Amino acid sequence: MKIAMIGTGYVGLVSGVCFSDFGHEVVCVDKDPRKIEMLRRGEVPIYEPGLDMVMARNVAAGRLTFTGDLAAAVDGADAVFIAVGTPTRRGDGHADLTYVMAAAGEIGRALTGYAVVVTKSTVPVGTNRQVAAAVRAANPAAEFDVASNPEFLREGAAIDDFMRPDRVVVGVESERAKAVMADIYRPLFLREFPVVYTDLESAEMIKYAANAFLATKITFINEMAMLCEKVGADIKAVSRGMGLDGRIGNKFLHAGPGYGGSCFPKDTQALARIGQEHAAPCAITETVIAVNDRVKRRMIDKVVDLCGGSVNGKTILVLGVTFKPNTDDMRDAPSLTIVPALVGGGAKVRVVDPQGRREGEALLPGVTWADDPYAAAEGADALVILTEWNEFRGLDLGQMAQRMAHPRMADLRNIYPPEDVREAGFVAHVAVGRPGFGVEG
Ligand SMILES: NC(=O)c1ccc[n+]([C@@H]2O[C@H](COP(=O)([O-])OP(=O)(O)OC[C@H]3O[C@@H](n4cnc5c(N)ncnc54)[C@H](O)[C@@H]3O)[C@@H](O)[C@H]2O)c1
16 A cells, blocks of 8 residues: 655654554655654654654665655555644634645645545544545545544554554545555454444544543542542542442543643543534533643642742752653643743742653743752752653652752652652652642641
Protein backbone atom coordinates (compact mmCIF):
# COMPACT_ATOMS: atom_id res chain seq x y z
CA MET A 1 0.00 0.00 0.00
CA LYS A 2 1.11 3.53 -0.70
CA ILE A 3 0.10 5.94 2.05
CA ALA A 4 0.27 9.72 2.38
CA MET A 5 0.08 11.02 5.96
CA ILE A 6 -0.94 14.67 6.15
CA GLY A 7 0.21 16.22 9.42
CA THR A 8 3.32 14.97 11.15
CA GLY A 9 2.54 15.74 14.81
CA TYR A 10 2.12 13.31 17.71
CA VAL A 11 -0.46 11.23 15.86
CA GLY A 12 0.60 11.64 12.23
CA LEU A 13 4.25 10.89 12.84
CA VAL A 14 3.62 7.85 15.01
CA SER A 15 0.98 6.52 12.59
CA GLY A 16 3.19 7.12 9.55
CA VAL A 17 6.19 5.49 11.18
CA CYS A 18 4.17 2.47 12.33
CA PHE A 19 2.44 2.01 8.96
CA SER A 20 5.86 1.95 7.31
CA ASP A 21 6.88 -0.65 9.88
CA PHE A 22 3.90 -2.75 8.70
CA GLY A 23 5.65 -2.74 5.31
CA HIS A 24 3.69 0.04 3.59
CA GLU A 25 5.31 2.82 1.60
CA VAL A 26 4.62 6.00 3.57
CA VAL A 27 5.19 9.66 2.77
CA CYS A 28 4.70 11.98 5.75
CA VAL A 29 3.70 15.55 4.93
CA ASP A 30 3.81 18.66 7.08
CA LYS A 31 3.38 22.30 6.25
CA ASP A 32 5.95 23.22 8.91
CA PRO A 33 9.25 23.21 6.97
CA ARG A 34 11.33 23.05 10.19
CA LYS A 35 9.66 19.78 11.13
CA ILE A 36 10.34 18.29 7.71
CA GLU A 37 13.99 19.40 7.80
CA MET A 38 14.47 17.84 11.23
CA LEU A 39 12.82 14.59 10.15
CA ARG A 40 14.97 14.43 7.03
CA ARG A 41 18.03 14.79 9.25
CA GLY A 42 16.75 11.82 11.22
CA GLU A 43 15.71 13.91 14.23
CA VAL A 44 12.34 13.40 15.93
CA PRO A 45 10.61 16.74 16.66
CA ILE A 46 8.68 15.34 19.66
CA TYR A 47 9.65 13.24 22.65
CA GLU A 48 8.07 9.81 22.30
CA PRO A 49 9.94 6.78 23.68
CA GLY A 50 11.11 4.35 20.98
CA LEU A 51 9.93 6.45 18.04
CA ASP A 52 13.44 7.36 16.86
CA MET A 53 14.47 3.73 16.45
CA VAL A 54 11.40 2.60 14.51
CA MET A 55 11.64 5.72 12.35
CA ALA A 56 15.32 5.16 11.57
CA ARG A 57 14.89 1.53 10.53
CA ASN A 58 12.06 2.35 8.13
CA VAL A 59 13.84 5.33 6.61
CA ALA A 60 16.86 3.05 6.10
CA ALA A 61 14.62 0.45 4.45
CA GLY A 62 13.38 3.12 2.01
CA ARG A 63 9.74 2.82 3.08
CA LEU A 64 9.43 6.15 4.92
CA THR A 65 10.04 9.66 3.57
CA PHE A 66 9.16 13.22 4.56
CA THR A 67 8.07 16.14 2.42
CA GLY A 68 6.38 19.51 2.47
CA ASP A 69 4.91 18.81 -0.95
CA LEU A 70 1.40 17.47 -0.34
CA ALA A 71 0.56 17.03 -4.02
CA ALA A 72 3.63 14.86 -4.63
CA ALA A 73 2.77 12.68 -1.63
CA VAL A 74 -0.88 12.26 -2.65
CA ASP A 75 -0.02 11.38 -6.26
CA GLY A 76 -0.53 7.63 -6.64
CA ALA A 77 -1.42 7.03 -2.96
CA ASP A 78 -3.94 4.30 -2.12
CA ALA A 79 -4.89 6.11 1.07
CA VAL A 80 -4.41 9.68 2.26
CA PHE A 81 -4.67 10.15 6.02
CA ILE A 82 -5.60 13.49 7.56
CA ALA A 83 -3.84 13.75 10.94
CA VAL A 84 -3.78 17.51 11.45
CA GLY A 85 -4.74 19.25 14.68
CA THR A 86 -8.34 19.91 15.77
CA PRO A 87 -7.84 22.32 18.68
CA THR A 88 -10.63 24.03 20.59
CA ARG A 89 -12.11 26.88 18.60
CA ARG A 90 -11.77 30.18 20.43
CA GLY A 91 -14.93 31.33 22.14
CA ASP A 92 -17.35 28.41 21.76
CA GLY A 93 -15.54 25.17 22.68
CA HIS A 94 -16.25 23.64 19.26
CA ALA A 95 -13.49 21.65 17.52
CA ASP A 96 -11.69 23.96 15.10
CA LEU A 97 -11.88 22.22 11.73
CA THR A 98 -9.91 24.83 9.79
CA TYR A 99 -6.87 22.58 9.36
CA VAL A 100 -8.90 19.50 8.46
CA MET A 101 -10.95 21.29 5.83
CA ALA A 102 -7.90 23.04 4.38
CA ALA A 103 -6.15 19.68 4.10
CA ALA A 104 -9.25 18.14 2.46
CA GLY A 105 -9.27 20.86 -0.22
CA GLU A 106 -5.55 20.42 -0.89
CA ILE A 107 -5.97 16.65 -1.12
CA GLY A 108 -8.87 17.06 -3.55
CA ARG A 109 -6.77 19.21 -5.85
CA ALA A 110 -3.89 16.71 -5.70
CA LEU A 111 -5.79 13.43 -6.29
CA THR A 112 -4.74 11.70 -9.49
CA GLY A 113 -6.50 8.34 -9.16
CA TYR A 114 -8.73 6.41 -6.77
CA ALA A 115 -7.76 6.89 -3.14
CA VAL A 116 -9.40 6.62 0.25
CA VAL A 117 -9.29 9.90 2.17
CA VAL A 118 -9.08 8.82 5.80
CA THR A 119 -9.68 11.16 8.72
CA LYS A 120 -7.53 10.19 11.69
CA SER A 121 -7.89 13.52 13.47
CA THR A 122 -10.57 13.61 16.19
CA VAL A 123 -13.52 15.31 14.53
CA PRO A 124 -17.19 15.99 15.35
CA VAL A 125 -19.95 13.85 13.90
CA GLY A 126 -20.60 14.82 10.30
CA THR A 127 -17.06 15.97 9.53
CA ASN A 128 -16.21 13.04 7.25
CA ARG A 129 -19.16 14.01 5.05
CA GLN A 130 -17.86 17.60 5.03
CA VAL A 131 -14.42 16.29 4.08
CA ALA A 132 -16.01 14.37 1.18
CA ALA A 133 -17.82 17.54 0.07
CA ALA A 134 -14.61 19.61 0.25
CA VAL A 135 -12.65 17.05 -1.80
CA ARG A 136 -15.47 16.88 -4.32
CA ALA A 137 -15.72 20.70 -4.52
CA ALA A 138 -11.98 20.99 -5.12
CA ASN A 139 -11.98 18.26 -7.74
CA PRO A 140 -15.42 17.25 -9.11
CA ALA A 141 -13.86 14.48 -11.22
CA ALA A 142 -11.92 12.88 -8.36
CA GLU A 143 -12.43 9.18 -7.72
CA PHE A 144 -12.34 8.64 -3.97
CA ASP A 145 -14.08 7.42 -0.84
CA VAL A 146 -13.82 8.75 2.66
CA ALA A 147 -13.15 6.73 5.82
CA SER A 148 -13.15 7.60 9.50
CA ASN A 149 -10.29 6.02 11.44
CA PRO A 150 -10.01 7.72 14.84
CA GLU A 151 -6.80 7.21 16.75
CA PHE A 152 -6.60 5.98 20.35
CA LEU A 153 -2.86 6.00 21.01
CA ARG A 154 -1.56 7.48 24.25
CA GLU A 155 1.41 9.79 24.19
CA GLY A 156 4.29 8.19 26.07
CA ALA A 157 3.22 4.70 24.98
CA ALA A 158 2.26 5.56 21.42
CA ILE A 159 4.29 2.97 19.51
CA ASP A 160 3.04 0.09 21.61
CA ASP A 161 -0.54 1.39 21.47
CA PHE A 162 -0.39 1.65 17.69
CA MET A 163 1.25 -1.77 17.21
CA ARG A 164 -0.89 -3.56 19.81
CA PRO A 165 -4.18 -1.65 19.97
CA ASP A 166 -7.22 -2.68 22.00
CA ARG A 167 -9.10 -2.16 18.74
CA VAL A 168 -8.99 -0.33 15.43
CA VAL A 169 -12.14 1.58 14.46
CA VAL A 170 -12.93 2.09 10.78
CA GLY A 171 -15.99 3.92 9.49
CA VAL A 172 -16.57 3.26 5.79
CA GLU A 173 -19.39 3.36 3.26
CA SER A 174 -18.09 1.30 0.35
CA GLU A 175 -16.62 -2.16 -0.06
CA ARG A 176 -13.77 -0.67 -2.06
CA ALA A 177 -12.73 1.64 0.79
CA LYS A 178 -13.17 -1.18 3.28
CA ALA A 179 -10.81 -3.38 1.24
CA VAL A 180 -8.12 -0.66 1.22
CA MET A 181 -8.44 -0.14 4.98
CA ALA A 182 -8.35 -3.91 5.55
CA ASP A 183 -5.11 -4.12 3.54
CA ILE A 184 -3.56 -1.29 5.56
CA TYR A 185 -4.40 -2.89 8.90
CA ARG A 186 -3.87 -6.50 7.77
CA PRO A 187 -0.76 -6.99 9.96
CA LEU A 188 -2.84 -6.18 13.05
CA PHE A 189 -5.83 -8.22 11.88
CA LEU A 190 -3.54 -11.22 11.37
CA ARG A 191 -2.39 -10.85 14.97
CA GLU A 192 -6.07 -10.87 16.01
CA PHE A 193 -6.43 -7.31 17.21
CA PRO A 194 -10.11 -6.48 16.69
CA VAL A 195 -11.02 -4.19 13.81
CA VAL A 196 -14.47 -2.61 14.25
CA TYR A 197 -16.04 -1.69 10.90
CA THR A 198 -18.95 0.69 11.15
CA ASP A 199 -20.53 3.72 9.50
CA LEU A 200 -18.91 7.17 9.45
CA GLU A 201 -21.07 8.73 12.17
CA SER A 202 -20.59 5.86 14.61
CA ALA A 203 -16.82 5.90 14.12
CA GLU A 204 -16.77 9.62 14.83
CA MET A 205 -18.93 9.16 17.94
CA ILE A 206 -16.83 6.27 19.29
CA LYS A 207 -13.79 8.50 19.67
CA TYR A 208 -15.56 11.28 21.57
CA ALA A 209 -17.59 8.86 23.68
CA ALA A 210 -14.44 6.92 24.65
CA ASN A 211 -12.49 10.02 25.63
CA ALA A 212 -15.41 11.55 27.52
CA PHE A 213 -15.88 8.28 29.41
CA LEU A 214 -12.21 8.14 30.43
CA ALA A 215 -12.27 11.80 31.47
CA THR A 216 -15.39 11.02 33.52
CA LYS A 217 -13.68 8.11 35.24
CA ILE A 218 -10.70 10.27 36.23
CA THR A 219 -12.96 13.06 37.39
CA PHE A 220 -15.14 10.68 39.38
CA ILE A 221 -12.18 9.43 41.38
CA ASN A 222 -10.94 12.99 41.85
CA GLU A 223 -14.33 13.92 43.27
CA MET A 224 -14.24 10.89 45.57
CA ALA A 225 -10.76 12.07 46.66
CA MET A 226 -12.25 15.40 47.77
CA LEU A 227 -14.80 13.53 49.88
CA CYS A 228 -12.17 11.15 51.27
CA GLU A 229 -10.27 14.12 52.64
CA LYS A 230 -13.35 15.29 54.51
CA VAL A 231 -14.32 11.91 55.97
CA GLY A 232 -10.82 10.65 56.76
CA ALA A 233 -10.69 7.88 54.14
CA ASP A 234 -7.72 7.07 51.88
CA ILE A 235 -8.45 7.31 48.14
CA LYS A 236 -5.65 4.83 47.37
CA ALA A 237 -7.53 2.14 49.30
CA VAL A 238 -10.85 3.24 47.82
CA SER A 239 -9.46 3.09 44.24
CA ARG A 240 -8.02 -0.33 44.85
CA GLY A 241 -11.20 -1.63 46.38
CA MET A 242 -13.24 -0.26 43.49
CA GLY A 243 -10.83 -1.15 40.70
CA LEU A 244 -10.65 -4.84 41.59
CA ASP A 245 -14.30 -5.06 40.56
CA GLY A 246 -14.05 -6.37 37.01
CA ARG A 247 -16.97 -4.22 35.92
CA ILE A 248 -15.07 -1.10 36.97
CA GLY A 249 -11.39 -1.91 36.35
CA ASN A 250 -8.39 -0.19 37.91
CA LYS A 251 -7.31 1.99 34.96
CA PHE A 252 -7.92 5.75 35.06
CA LEU A 253 -8.83 5.45 38.71
CA HIS A 254 -5.87 7.31 40.23
CA ALA A 255 -6.63 10.55 42.01
CA GLY A 256 -4.48 13.48 40.98
CA PRO A 257 -4.41 17.15 40.00
CA GLY A 258 -7.07 16.83 37.26
CA TYR A 259 -6.86 15.64 33.67
CA GLY A 260 -5.06 17.69 31.03
CA GLY A 261 -3.27 17.02 27.78
CA SER A 262 -3.88 17.38 24.10
CA CYS A 263 -7.13 15.38 24.00
CA PHE A 264 -9.41 15.15 27.06
CA PRO A 265 -9.92 18.89 27.66
CA LYS A 266 -10.67 19.74 24.04
CA ASP A 267 -12.60 16.55 23.27
CA THR A 268 -14.90 16.87 26.29
CA GLN A 269 -15.58 20.48 25.35
CA ALA A 270 -16.26 19.54 21.74
CA LEU A 271 -18.63 16.72 22.78
CA ALA A 272 -20.53 19.07 25.08
CA ARG A 273 -20.84 21.47 22.17
CA ILE A 274 -22.03 18.74 19.78
CA GLY A 275 -24.69 17.73 22.32
CA GLN A 276 -25.90 21.31 22.65
CA GLU A 277 -26.07 21.77 18.89
CA HIS A 278 -28.18 18.64 18.50
CA ALA A 279 -30.47 19.47 21.43
CA ALA A 280 -29.18 16.39 23.27
CA PRO A 281 -27.11 17.95 26.05
CA CYS A 282 -24.28 15.79 27.40
CA ALA A 283 -24.92 16.83 31.00
CA ILE A 284 -22.44 14.36 32.48
CA THR A 285 -19.64 15.61 30.23
CA GLU A 286 -20.50 19.23 30.98
CA THR A 287 -20.28 18.49 34.70
CA VAL A 288 -17.00 16.65 34.25
CA ILE A 289 -15.49 19.73 32.59
CA ALA A 290 -16.61 21.96 35.47
CA VAL A 291 -15.47 19.54 38.19
CA ASN A 292 -12.08 19.03 36.55
CA ASP A 293 -11.55 22.77 36.56
CA ARG A 294 -12.35 22.85 40.29
CA VAL A 295 -9.97 19.93 40.89
CA LYS A 296 -7.08 21.81 39.27
CA ARG A 297 -7.83 24.96 41.28
CA ARG A 298 -8.09 22.94 44.51
CA MET A 299 -4.44 21.98 44.02
CA ILE A 300 -3.45 25.63 44.33
CA ASP A 301 -5.20 25.84 47.72
CA LYS A 302 -3.37 22.72 48.84
CA VAL A 303 0.02 24.27 48.12
CA VAL A 304 -0.98 27.55 49.74
CA ASP A 305 -2.17 25.68 52.87
CA LEU A 306 1.06 23.68 52.89
CA CYS A 307 3.00 26.96 52.93
CA GLY A 308 1.05 28.26 55.94
CA GLY A 309 -1.55 30.36 54.11
CA SER A 310 0.59 32.26 51.62
CA VAL A 311 3.23 31.41 49.02
CA ASN A 312 4.48 35.00 48.87
CA GLY A 313 8.28 35.03 49.03
CA LYS A 314 8.45 31.23 49.35
CA THR A 315 10.75 29.15 47.18
CA ILE A 316 8.76 26.29 45.69
CA LEU A 317 10.26 23.40 43.77
CA VAL A 318 7.87 21.88 41.22
CA LEU A 319 8.74 18.42 39.91
CA GLY A 320 7.08 17.69 36.55
CA VAL A 321 5.10 20.07 34.37
CA THR A 322 4.20 17.98 31.29
CA PHE A 323 0.61 16.72 31.39
CA LYS A 324 1.87 13.21 32.05
CA PRO A 325 5.21 11.36 32.12
CA ASN A 326 7.08 10.25 28.99
CA THR A 327 5.95 13.10 26.80
CA ASP A 328 7.10 16.67 26.19
CA ASP A 329 3.49 17.72 25.52
CA MET A 330 2.37 20.67 27.65
CA ARG A 331 -1.04 21.19 26.07
CA ASP A 332 -3.62 21.92 28.81
CA ALA A 333 -1.35 20.45 31.48
CA PRO A 334 -2.56 21.06 35.07
CA SER A 335 0.79 22.81 35.63
CA LEU A 336 -0.43 25.62 33.38
CA THR A 337 -3.16 26.40 35.94
CA ILE A 338 -1.17 25.70 39.11
CA VAL A 339 2.31 27.15 38.43
CA PRO A 340 1.18 30.62 37.22
CA ALA A 341 -1.04 30.89 40.33
CA LEU A 342 2.00 30.24 42.53
CA VAL A 343 4.13 32.72 40.58
CA GLY A 344 1.25 35.24 40.75
CA GLY A 345 1.06 34.68 44.51
CA GLY A 346 4.65 35.84 44.86
CA ALA A 347 6.42 32.46 45.01
CA LYS A 348 9.86 31.87 43.54
CA VAL A 349 9.20 28.74 41.51
CA ARG A 350 11.90 26.32 40.41
CA VAL A 351 10.93 23.66 37.88
CA VAL A 352 12.53 20.32 37.06
CA ASP A 353 11.09 18.25 34.20
CA PRO A 354 12.99 15.68 32.12
CA GLN A 355 11.41 16.84 28.82
CA GLY A 356 9.14 19.80 29.55
CA ARG A 357 11.54 22.70 29.27
CA ARG A 358 11.52 23.15 25.47
CA GLU A 359 7.74 23.67 25.35
CA GLY A 360 7.36 24.92 28.89
CA GLU A 361 9.77 27.85 28.84
CA ALA A 362 7.40 30.05 26.85
CA LEU A 363 4.29 28.82 28.68
CA LEU A 364 5.54 29.28 32.23
CA PRO A 365 7.12 32.71 32.47
CA GLY A 366 8.80 33.73 35.69
CA VAL A 367 10.05 30.30 36.76
CA THR A 368 13.63 29.06 37.04
CA TRP A 369 14.46 25.81 35.25
CA ALA A 370 16.82 23.27 36.78
CA ASP A 371 17.99 19.77 35.86
CA ASP A 372 18.72 18.10 39.16
CA PRO A 373 15.95 17.78 41.77
CA TYR A 374 18.45 17.56 44.65
CA ALA A 375 20.34 20.72 43.71
CA ALA A 376 17.05 22.50 43.06
CA ALA A 377 15.76 21.51 46.52
CA GLU A 378 18.51 23.55 48.19
CA GLY A 379 16.87 26.14 50.47
CA ALA A 380 13.33 25.45 49.15
CA ASP A 381 10.27 26.03 51.32
CA ALA A 382 8.07 23.45 49.63
CA LEU A 383 8.24 20.61 47.14
CA VAL A 384 5.33 20.01 44.76
CA ILE A 385 5.15 16.77 42.75
CA LEU A 386 2.95 17.45 39.73
CA THR A 387 3.89 14.81 37.14
CA GLU A 388 4.91 11.28 38.08
CA TRP A 389 8.02 10.86 35.92
CA ASN A 390 10.01 7.77 36.95
CA GLU A 391 12.83 10.10 38.00
CA PHE A 392 10.55 11.48 40.71
CA ARG A 393 9.16 8.15 41.91
CA GLY A 394 12.31 6.96 43.62
CA LEU A 395 13.76 10.13 45.15
CA ASP A 396 15.98 9.90 48.21
CA LEU A 397 13.47 11.76 50.35
CA GLY A 398 15.89 12.08 53.25
CA GLN A 399 18.35 13.93 51.07
CA MET A 400 15.62 16.15 49.64
CA ALA A 401 14.36 17.04 53.14
CA GLN A 402 17.87 17.80 54.37
CA ARG A 403 18.52 20.25 51.57
CA MET A 404 15.24 22.15 51.97
CA ALA A 405 14.88 25.17 54.26
CA HIS A 406 11.39 23.94 55.18
CA PRO A 407 10.83 20.30 54.23
CA ARG A 408 7.18 20.37 53.13
CA MET A 409 5.69 18.28 50.35
CA ALA A 410 2.57 18.45 48.18
CA ASP A 411 2.44 15.03 46.54
CA LEU A 412 -0.29 15.67 43.98
CA ARG A 413 0.19 12.22 42.38
CA ASN A 414 0.10 10.23 45.62
CA ILE A 415 3.47 8.66 44.86
CA TYR A 416 4.88 8.47 48.37
CA PRO A 417 3.26 6.84 51.43
CA PRO A 418 2.76 9.60 54.05
CA GLU A 419 4.70 7.58 56.66
CA ASP A 420 7.77 7.44 54.37
CA VAL A 421 7.55 11.20 53.88
CA ARG A 422 7.40 11.78 57.64
CA GLU A 423 10.25 9.37 58.35
CA ALA A 424 12.41 11.12 55.76
CA GLY A 425 12.24 14.29 57.81
CA PHE A 426 9.43 16.25 56.16
CA VAL A 427 7.45 18.35 58.63
CA ALA A 428 4.36 18.86 56.51
CA HIS A 429 2.69 16.87 53.76
CA VAL A 430 -0.44 17.08 51.65
CA ALA A 431 -1.63 14.56 49.06
CA VAL A 432 -4.83 14.02 47.08
CA GLY A 433 -7.65 12.21 48.89
CA ARG A 434 -5.58 10.85 51.75
CA PRO A 435 -4.48 12.18 55.10
CA GLY A 436 -1.40 14.36 55.26
CA PHE A 437 0.30 15.87 58.30
CA GLY A 438 1.63 19.13 59.65
CA VAL A 439 -0.88 21.34 57.86
CA GLU A 440 -3.56 23.36 59.65
CA GLY A 441 -7.02 23.87 58.22
N1 LIG B 1 -1.90 13.68 20.65
C1 LIG B 1 -2.61 12.60 20.99
O1 LIG B 1 -2.30 11.90 21.93
C2 LIG B 1 -3.82 12.21 20.16
C3 LIG B 1 -4.39 10.93 20.35
C4 LIG B 1 -5.49 10.57 19.58
C5 LIG B 1 -6.01 11.47 18.65
N2 LIG B 1 -5.46 12.71 18.50
C6 LIG B 1 -6.01 13.60 17.48
O2 LIG B 1 -5.16 13.59 16.34
C7 LIG B 1 -5.14 14.88 15.73
C8 LIG B 1 -3.72 15.39 15.63
O3 LIG B 1 -3.22 15.57 16.95
P1 LIG B 1 -1.67 15.83 17.22
O4 LIG B 1 -1.51 15.82 18.70
O5 LIG B 1 -0.86 14.88 16.40
O6 LIG B 1 -1.51 17.32 16.64
P2 LIG B 1 -0.18 18.15 16.38
O7 LIG B 1 -0.55 19.56 16.58
O8 LIG B 1 0.95 17.55 17.17
O9 LIG B 1 0.16 17.90 14.84
C9 LIG B 1 -0.57 18.41 13.76
C10 LIG B 1 0.39 18.64 12.60
O10 LIG B 1 -0.34 18.90 11.41
C11 LIG B 1 0.37 19.85 10.63
N3 LIG B 1 -0.56 20.41 9.64
C12 LIG B 1 -1.65 21.18 9.85
N4 LIG B 1 -2.25 21.47 8.68
C13 LIG B 1 -1.55 20.85 7.70
C14 LIG B 1 -1.69 20.76 6.28
N5 LIG B 1 -2.69 21.35 5.61
N6 LIG B 1 -0.76 20.07 5.59
C15 LIG B 1 0.26 19.47 6.24
N7 LIG B 1 0.43 19.50 7.58
C16 LIG B 1 -0.46 20.19 8.30
C17 LIG B 1 0.91 20.81 11.67
O11 LIG B 1 1.99 21.56 11.18
C18 LIG B 1 1.32 19.84 12.80
O12 LIG B 1 2.66 19.42 12.65
C19 LIG B 1 -6.07 15.75 16.57
O13 LIG B 1 -7.35 15.76 16.00
C20 LIG B 1 -6.09 15.05 17.90
O14 LIG B 1 -7.28 15.28 18.63
C21 LIG B 1 -4.36 13.08 19.22
